[in-house]
Amino acid sequence: MAFTLPELPYAHDALAPYMGEETLQLHHGKHHQTYVTNLNNLIAGTDLENKSLEEIVVASAKDPAKAGIFNNAGQHWNHNLFWRTMKKGGGGKPGGELLKRIEHDFGAYETFAEQFKQAGVTQFGSGWAWLSLDGDKLKVSKTPNGSNPLVDGATPLLGVDVWEHAYYLDYRNRRPDYLSAFLNHLVDWEAVEAELTKASS
Ligand code: FE2
Numbered sequence: 001m002a003f004t005l006p007e008l009p010y011a012h013d014a015l016a017p018y019m020g021e022e023t024l025q026l027h028h029g030k031h032h033q034t035y036v037t038n039l040n041n042l043i044a045g046t047d048l049e050n051k052s053l054e055e056i057v058v059a060s061a062k063d064p065a066k067a068g069i070f071n072n073a074g075q076h077w078n079h080n081l082f083w084r085t086m087k088k089g090g091g092g093k094p095g096g097e098l099l100k101r102i103e104h105d106f107g108a109y110e111t112f113a114e115q116f117k118q119a120g121v122t123q124f125g126s127g128w129a130w131l132s133l134d135g136d137k138l139k140v141s142k143t144p145n146g147s148n149p150l151v152d153g154a155t156p157l158l159g160v161d162v163w164e165h166a167y168y169l170d171y172r173n174r175r176p177d178y179l180s181a182f183l184n185h186l187v188d189w190e191a192v193e194a195e196l197t198k199a200s201s
Helices: 021-043 053-061 064-084 096-106 109-122 164-171 175-186 189-200
Strands: 127-134 137-144 155-161
Touching: 021 064, 021 164, 053 064, 064 155, 096 109, 096 137, 096 189, 109 127, 109 137, 109 155, 109 175, 127 189, 155 164, 155 189, 164 175
Parallel strands: none
Antiparallel strands: 127 137, 127 155
């Protein structure tokens, strides 16, 4: 079954000024679409054609011959999570069970936020910073290019895209400002808690 580009759960201009309309049009409509198209072309007629996206990511991760499939499958998975964990008027401190878990595993929300931001700032070149569930513990990490924590057996709950295509139109070279805006104005923490619930069940 061919993979398809998911609809954005908001209008292209909904996240402005923190993530502008042109950024969303290009990032979702061009970059993400290209990953989906490439993935479908690369798996057609192979033993991965009828596997789930997660199965394709994990199966291709450690096979250098499948690097193209891995890159595009990873990016499709990563962007799906990225779009569904942002919203207009998001960001700030989460609440509920998610906040309890963050405070239990990091000590305080502010400690988590600093670690998450640092992971994004220090990811050299393209990649992602993550909040994942690893066993029963929340963890911050970073990965290069299209990789993600699924490869290491953890479940990503929130990922921020630090490829330049994610922020250059809105922030130029100021990646730290983009990461601050993501945490303070864009994250849909209810959606992240839903990911935690799904990962825990
Ligand atoms: Fe991206």
